[in-house]
Amino acid sequence: MPTTVELIVSAYVRLKNRQALENMRELCGQLLGTLQSTSGTNPAQSRSSLLEDLRVIEDGLEQLRPPRYG
Template sequence: MPTSIEAIVSAYVRLKNRQALEHMRELRRQLLKPLQSKSSIDTAQSRDFILEDIRVIEGGLEQLRSPPHG
């Protein structure tokens, strides 16, 4: 079963909505910045979730860059 972010990215890929994917990626990058600079609390799990979201979003963007198969 796909995760929520995978389902959202898949929908945007089907709709060829590159702008929405780029916006989602930028928002997550903004969320990641303060987490990377915190040393007084353990932010590893939050960082991991955001990095996974970014990975999935970038996979969707790559699908939009690639020519369709078949």
């Protein structure tokens, strides 16, 4: 069963909405930065989840890249 992020990324890919995916990637990066600067908690599970979300977003962006000829 696909995750929520996978469903969202899939929809943006179908719509060819690169900007929305780039915005998602930027937000995930910001959340990771905030999480890593937070003390007093164990962010391992949240960090792992955000890294997986980033992987899914990057895969979606890769699908929208124009084919390379040559």
